[in-house]
Amino acid sequence: xxxxxxxxxxxxxxxxxxxxxxxxxxxxxxxxxxxxxxxxxxxxxxxxxxxxxxxxxxxxxxxxxxxxxxxxxxxxxxxxxxxxxxxxxxxxxxxxxxxxxxxxxxxxxxxxxxxxxxxxxxxxxxxxxxxxxxxxxxxxxxxxxxxxxxxxxxxxxxxxxxxxxxxxxxxxxxxxxxxxxxxxxxxxxxxxxxxxxxxxxxxxxxxxxxxxxxxxxxxxxxxxxxxxxxxxxxxxxxxxxxxxxxxxxxxxxxxxxxxxxxxxxxxxxxxxxxxxxxxxxxxxxxxxxxxxxxxxxxxxxxxxxxxxxxxxxxxxxxxxxxxxxxxxxxxxxxxxxxxxxxxxxxxxxxxxxxxxxxxxxxxxxxxxxxxxxxxxxxxxxxxxxxxxxxxxxxxxxxxxxxxxxxxxxxxxxxxxxxxxxxxxxxxxxxxxxxxxxxxxxxxxxxxxxxxxxxxxxx
Amino acid sequence: xxxxxxxxxxxxxxxxxxxxxxxxxxxxxxxxxxxxxxxxxxxxxxxxxxxxxxxxxxxxxxxxxxxxxxxxxxxxxxxxxxxxxxxxxxxxxxxxxxxxxxxxxxxxxxxxxxxxxxxxxxxxxxxxxxxxxxxxxxxxxxxxxxxxxxxxxxxxxxxxxxxxxxxxxxxxxxxxxxxxxxxxxxxxxxxxxxxxxxxxxxxxxxxxxxxxxxxxxxxxxxxxxxxxxxxxxxxxxxxxxxxxxxxxxxxxxxxxxxxxxxxxxxxxxxxxxxxxxxxxxxxxxxxxxxxxxxxxxxx
Numbered sequence: 001x002x003x004x005x006x007x008x009x010x011x012x013x014x015x016x017x018x019x020x021x022x023x024x025x026x027x028x029x030x031x032x033x034x035x036x037x038x039x040x041x042x043x044x045x046x047x048x049x050x051x052x053x054x055x056x057x058x059x060x061x062x063x064x065x066x067x068x069x070x071x072x073x074x075x076x077x078x079x080x081x082x083x084x085x086x087x088x089x090x091x092x093x094x095x096x097x098x099x100x101x102x103x104x105x106x107x108x109x110x111x112x113x114x115x116x117x118x119x120x121x122x123x124x125x126x127x128x129x130x131x132x133x134x135x136x137x138x139x140x141x142x143x144x145x146x147x148x149x150x151x152x153x154x155x156x157x158x159x160x161x162x163x164x165x166x167x168x169x170x171x172x173x174x175x176x177x178x179x180x181x182x183x184x185x186x187x188x189x190x191x192x193x194x195x196x197x198x199x200x201x202x203x204x205x206x207x208x209x210x211x212x213x214x215x216x217x218x219x220x221x222x223x224x225x226x227x228x229x230x231x232x233x234x235x236x237x238x239x240x241x242x243x244x245x246x247x248x249x250x251x252x253x254x255x256x257x258x259x260x261x262x263x264x265x266x267x268x269x270x271x272x273x274x275x276x277x278x279x280x281x282x283x284x285x286x287x288x289x290x291x292x293x294x295x296x297x298x299x300x301x302x303x304x305x306x307x308x309x310x311x312x313x314x315x316x317x318x319x320x321x322x323x324x325x326x327x328x329x330x331x332x333x334x335x336x337x338x339x340x341x342x343x344x345x346x347x348x349x350x351x352x353x354x355x356x357x358x359x360x361x362x363x364x365x366x367x368x369x370x371x372x373x374x375x376x377x378x379x380x381x382x383x384x385x386x387x388x389x390x391x392x393x394x395x396x397x398x399x400x401x402x403x404x405x406x407x408x409x410x411x412x413x414x415x416x417x418x419x420x421x422x423x424x425x426x427x428x429x430x431x432x433x434x435x436x437x438x439x440x441x442x443x444x445x446x447x448x449x450x451x452x453x454x455x456x457x458x
Numbered sequence: 459x460x461x462x463x464x465x466x467x468x469x470x471x472x473x474x475x476x477x478x479x480x481x482x483x484x485x486x487x488x489x490x491x492x493x494x495x496x497x498x499x500x501x502x503x504x505x506x507x508x509x510x511x512x513x514x515x516x517x518x519x520x521x522x523x524x525x526x527x528x529x530x531x532x533x534x535x536x537x538x539x540x541x542x543x544x545x546x547x548x549x550x551x552x553x554x555x556x557x558x559x560x561x562x563x564x565x566x567x568x569x570x571x572x573x574x575x576x577x578x579x580x581x582x583x584x585x586x587x588x589x590x591x592x593x594x595x596x597x598x599x600x601x602x603x604x605x606x607x608x609x610x611x612x613x614x615x616x617x618x619x620x621x622x623x624x625x626x627x628x629x630x631x632x633x634x635x636x637x638x639x640x641x642x643x644x645x646x647x648x649x650x651x652x653x654x655x656x657x658x659x660x661x662x663x664x665x666x667x668x669x670x671x672x673x674x675x676x677x678x679x680x681x682x683x684x685x686x687x688x689x690x691x692x693x694x695x696x697x698x699x700x701x702x703x704x705x706x707x708x709x710x711x712x713x714x715x716x717x718x719x720x721x722x723x724x725x726x727x728x729x730x731x732x733x734x735x736x737x738x739x740x741x742x743x744x745x746x747x748x749x750x751x752x753x754x755x756x757x
Contacts (some may be wrong), residue, residue, distance in 0.1 A: 095724060098723075099723050102508055102509060102723055102726075105508070105511075106509075106511055106685060107511045118667070124508075124509075127507070127509045127510055128510075131510055191707070204716070213598065223704050223706070224704070257729070276596060277597065277615065277618045278594055278596070278617065278618045279596075280594055280596050280598075280599040280728075281592070288596065288598060288599075299680045321463060409724060409725065409726065410724075410725045410726070413720065413724045413725065414702075417548070417706060417709075419709055420706045421706060421707055421708045421709075423618075423707075424615075424618050424619065424620060424706065424707030424708060425707075425708065426622075427615055427618055427619070428615065428619050428621070447725075451725065451727075454505070455507050455510075
């Protein structure tokens with residue numbers, strides 16, 4: 001009898017422990033069993049001696065996903081000694097992808113190669129999360145890439161990342177609707193990079209076109225990174241960038257008199273009802289706004305779906321300086337600190353950034369290529385004229401990368417918060433309050449400076 | 459003089475078996491609750507940038523000193539308390555009303571039960587995105603503003619106005635969460651003996667009196683439980699501001715959990731985020747204990 005009880009007890013204990021261990025394995029084993037692999041998994045050479053590299057990138061549209069499948073099959077077939085596996089990570093138009101990288105840093109589980117948004121390069125480089133790749137891209141080769149791309153990917157005189165594509169923002173306009181509103185469309189069409197629309201001209205068009213069913217313009221790309229990305233050129237055009245050139249000072253820049261004026265101009269568009277604080281998805285495409293500060297990627301969307309005649313002109317300039325500036329920057333490939341096969345990763349990136357691959361990738365993702373020579377490729381024929389050519393011209397002549405500072409993520413989120421507050425205040429009060437704008441931009445300076453001084457100032 | 463009670467062999471064995479059976483739960487509790495809490499407290503004493511775990515330095519209570527002088531922390535605390543104080547009664551009353559409604563026997567009641575419960579089965583992220591569209595200030599997109607304008611009213615900037623954003627989130631959260639509490643209330647209602655209602659009815663009690671003197675006392679235990687869990691859930695508000703408003707406008711929907719997230723992940727101040735989390739933990743414990751005492755006092 002006692003023996004039976006003891007056996008029962010033993011069985012119960014064994015079951016309990018098995019359950020505990022299996023549950024623990026379920027909870028904690030995600031990293032190793034997950035197909036995202038990365039880190040130590042990817043470091044191991046396979047049994048046939050091949051080096052396995054893992055690459056992370058935000059999930060993209062079908063054409064881009066297909067491009068990757070085709071190209072990686074090609075690479076893996078030609079290079080049995082270096083096998084590359086890509087993991088597409090959902091970004092959800094938010095910070096989910098960046099958060100995944102952050103958690104991978106803390107658990108030392110980074111993939112060998114991962115894509116980072118342009119302005120984040122400085123942050124990752126300053127914190128030693130990515131390693132220099134200058135030796136894989138010589139000066140001759142880099143001279144073929146857009147200056148803005150190289151500048152954005154460089155930190156402390158070292159190249160830390162490399163991008164195949166660029167992006168830009170310009171002013172889209174609904175020709176049909178503008179004609180109905182007696183706006184001189186031919187005048188807009190005749191504008192050049194030396195003579196773009198000014199802010200006051202844009203405000204005038206917006207005023208003419210605002211009705212119960214339409215707003216005159218669209219200036220809020222989103223309430224996150226889209227705000228500094230799309231609006232920084234306005235600040236530069238009016239005389240002051242967000243941050244000092246060395247990336248260490250915000251005082252006297254983003255909160256300067258000129259910057260307050262720029263924010264006032266934007267807030268007035270909202271206060272007067274010419275732009276929505278809360279724009280609907282695809283507001284321009286859905287025929288709900290007359291003009292839009294939109295991205296270069298919108299060309300393909302409008303070509304495919306717009307049921308009205310539209311055009312695109314250069315990024316508007318400040319009335320006081322007339323200085324043409326435009327946004328740029330895109331996702332760039334970088335090699336992580338956890339990569340034990342940097343030379344192989346470098347070799348793969350050299351191949352990935354060849355002029356042919358850059359051209360076909362740019363065509364698939366519908367963005368301008370970073371390499372000048374890629375435009376000679378058949379796949380880039382669409383960039384020879386029309387709206388796409390305008391974006392390339394703008395990128396080559398007026399593009400300015402976002403601030404290169406390791407505290408960019410703090411700056412970006414605080415700036416987005418401040419501008420959202422400014423717009424919200426303008427929308428509620430139907431007026432622009434200079435003191436409030438100053439207060440909000442000062443708060444951006446405080447947050448940035450605190451972070452920079454705490455972690456990076458020597 | 460205390461007398462040690464001797465347990466029989468059988469009882470001893472049962473007690474040992476009980477301890478053994480708690481091992482998995484205890485193990486998981488320690489691994490996923492106690493250890494993280496201890497680590498949070500530990501890291502709150504360090505200057506720790508999240509991407510530099512190799513370079514952390516002990517700074518004592520500096521994070522806490524900074525926290526109590528941080529205006530954003532107090533705003534987040536105020537918003538969290540505001541949300542909790544409003545959403546708990548709103549959600550509980552709504553849930554009780556729905557439970558009363560679907561506890562009656564009529565044709566198609568099961569459909570109503572399913573309908574009221576269905577928001578609970580939908581991910582909060584999906585619900586938040588849907589309500590962001592419903593709340594859109596443009597009447598051509600936002601269904602609610604479309605209804606308001608068709609009634610001759612001005613459209614409302616529900617989520618982009620600091621005065622209405624949090625209330626809009628409260629309404630949506632109450633709507634989404636009430637289905638779950640409704641099911642608990644429904645179970646509670648079914649536990650009240652029918653003869654109590656019959657006796658009250660014979661005594662001439664009106665429906666309102668029956669509700670006040672039979673239903674509510676009968677649901678006392680259920681109400682305590684529902685209020686407690688709703689309060690704890692409310693204190694953890696994160697998804698709705700994250701998806702719908704990003705803490706804005708003008709910080710009006712910034713909550714403590716959202717603040718912890720932005721400090722820890724967006725701004726990388728992991729040590730400081732841990733300090734906020736530790737204080738938040740203490741606040742939740744104090745509120746839960748106070749609530750428990752308050753409820754015990756009413757017994």
